[in-house]
Amino acid sequence: MKIYLNYFIPFILLLIIEVLIERFATGFIRFTIGDYLAVMLVYTLIKSILRISIEKAILITFIIAFSIEFLQLSDLQNNFPAAYSKTLKIILGTSFSFGDLVAYSLGIISIILVEKYLKKLKIAF
Numbered sequence: 001m002k003i004y005l006n007y008f009i010p011f012i013l014l015l016i017i018e019v020l021i022e023r024f025a026t027g028f029i030r031f032t033i034g035d036y037l038a039v040m041l042v043y044t045l046i047k048s049i050l051r052i053s054i055e056k057a058i059l060i061t062f063i064i065a066f067s068i069e070f071l072q073l074s075d076l077q078n079n080f081p082a083a084y085s086k087t088l089k090i091i092l093g094t095s096f097s098f099g100d101l102v103a104y105s106l107g108i109i110s111i112i113l114v115e116k117y118l119k120k121l122k123i124a125f
Contacts, residue, residue, distance in 0.1 A: 001049060008048035014041040035100045039065050039107035054115050058108060065104040072096040 014037055021034045043061040050057070073096045077088035093100070 002051075004048050004051070007044045011041065011044035011048050014044060031097075032099065032103050035103035036107045036110075039104050040111060043111050058111060061111070062104075062108055065108075066101065068092055069096060069100050069104065 018034060018037055018041055021030055021037070025034070039061055042064055043057055046052070046057045046060055047054075052060075068091070072093050077085060077092045077094065080088055
């Protein structure tokens with residue numbers, strides 16, 4: 001498997017930021033900025049390991065983010081043994097929030113804008 005460093009390095013940086021947010025931040029930064037960056041984290045992971053178009057990676061990221069949020073409506077994380085419940089709560093979260101969907105959407109829009117900007121730079125050079 002080939003790792004694409006132009007996406008893997010941002011993935012590692014976003015992962016470090018997300019871990020720091022989870023460990024030390026509260027309120028708006030943890031719950032909104034963390035979700036905003038989470039879609040970027042997923043996107044950069046996908047692009048760092050798969051050779052697919054930007055559009056496909058964005059669509060996959062969108063589906064993953066929104067699916068996880070809507071799964072919170074099912075109370076799925078509480079229907080597993082305690083040993084798995086903690087991990088599922090970290091992955092799925094604990095409650096549905098329309099604000100999370102907004103943060104994910106803004107993250108997706110930011111990805112699109114950054115990718116367009118980077119594409120424009122490559123054409124200029």
